[in-house]
Amino acid sequence: MTEQTSFKTGFIAVVGRPNVGKSTLINALIGGKISIVSRKAQTTRHRIHGVLTQDNKQFIFVDTPGFQTRHGGTMNRMMNRVVTQTLADVDVVVHVVEAGKWGEGDDNVVPLLPTSKKCILVISKVDLLKSKNDLFEFTSKILQKFPYDAVVPLSAVKDIQLNVLLDEIAQRLPEGEPMFDEDAMTDRSVRFITAELIREKIFRLVGDELPYASTVQIEKWDETPEGVHINACVVVERESHKPILLGAKGMHMKRIATEARQDIREMLDKPVFLEIYIKVRKGWSDKESALRDLGYE
Numbered sequence: 001m002t003e004q005t006s007f008k009t010g011f012i013a014v015v016g017r018p019n020v021g022k023s024t025l026i027n028a029l030i031g032g033k034i035s036i037v038s039r040k041a042q043t044t045r046h047r048i049h050g051v052l053t054q055d056n057k058q059f060i061f062v063d064t065p066g067f068q069t070r071h072g073g074t075m076n077r078m079m080n081r082v083v084t085q086t087l088a089d090v091d092v093v094v095h096v097v098e099a100g101k102w103g104e105g106d107d108n109v110v111p112l113l114p115t116s117k118k119c120i121l122v123i124s125k126v127d128l129l130k131s132k133n134d135l136f137e138f139t140s141k142i143l144q145k146f147p148y149d150a151v152v153p154l155s156a157v158k159d160i161q162l163n164v165l166l167d168e169i170a171q172r173l174p175e176g177e178p179m180f181d182e183d184a185m186t187d188r189s190v191r192f193i194t195a196e197l198i199r200e201k202i203f204r205l206v207g208d209e210l211p212y213a214s215t216v217q218i219e220k221w222d223e224t225p226e227g228v229h230i231n232a233c234v235v236v237e238r239e240s241h242k243p244i245l246l247g248a249k250g251m252h253m254k255r256i257a258t259e260a261r262q263d264i265r266e267m268l269d270k271p272v273f274l275e276i277y278i279k280v281r282k283g284w285s286d287k288e289s290a291l292r293d294l295g296y297e
């Protein structure tokens with residue numbers, strides 16, 4: 001009898017003070033330009049930054065909002081709460097620090113690391129180091145601050161030890177079925193990502209005012225020599241949500257469309273003609289078939 005290989009999948013948060021190289025690292029790990037992927041309904045509690053699927057492993061990198069601002073020097077209580085909640089919910093935390101440069105910002109991060117989770121210390125930008133001896137001393141000091149599970153010195157820019165980090169993460173991922181399509185670049189996924197990009201803009205602009213989640217349906221996708229013509233429909237739950245989404249003189253919708261078009265254009269690397277409509281579908285979230293219609297399975 002052949003033994004069935006088990007699949008491992010899990011959520012990973014990459015944290016660290018500004019400028020240590022978190023985004024560069026995630027982009028180097030997942031490769032390619034696409035940094036937003038479609039998420040299925042059950043994973044919406046996380047904002048997904050990117051997904052990497054390798055053989056029998058799926059790494060799902062999540063956003064940790066509190067760590068993302070360059071103006072985040074003084075971390076306030078609310079931000080700490082967001083960070084703590086996110087980290088409590090992931091499987092592996094990767095704490096990135098810059099080789100040879102420990103500062104106050106790093107000291108602020110350590111108390112937020114969850115002791116109940118697997119935490120990997122990444123020493124980034126080792127390509128900039130002059131001497132390896134300095135690295136040893138630097139690392140020893142940090143290891144006294146927190147009980148990390150593993151340490152990986154690496155360079156995202158020079159592709160040094162990135163596989164070692166992936167191995168260390170993989171060892172700590174729980175067993176589970178993949179949550180995302182393996183091939184993020186299938187046509188279907190590109191449409192999903194497009195819908196997701198629009199949804200993200202809506203969320204950013206009017207997320208506070210819209211009490212229920214809206215969803216986005218791609219109704220037309222025509223590839224022509226001059227570019228891609230896309231019609232997208234935003235499905236809201238109530239008539240009263242329409243004016244919120246539109247904004248005064250349609251300003252919100254215009255901004256959502258402009259920003260989404262820029263991102264979609266960058267992703268597809270060709271001109272994009274985007275039209276967005278709003279549709280009211282009362283109680284859509286209750287109906288399973290309606291959900292399937294909209295791409296949630």
Ligand SMILES: Nc1nc2c(ncn2[C@@H]2O[C@H](COP(=O)(O)OP(=O)(O)OP(=O)(O)O)[C@@H](O)[C@H]2O)c(=O)[nH]1
Nearest residue numbers: 018019020021022023024067068070125155156157
């Ligand atoms: N030499 C070198 N530079 C790097 C490396 N990784 C990142 N950088 C540079 O460090 C700077 C900051 O990188 P980011 O990836 O934006 O850092 P971040 O932690 O995401 O920053 P925030 O968005 O402010 O939190 C950029 O100029 C990168 O090019 C590396 O491995 N080697």
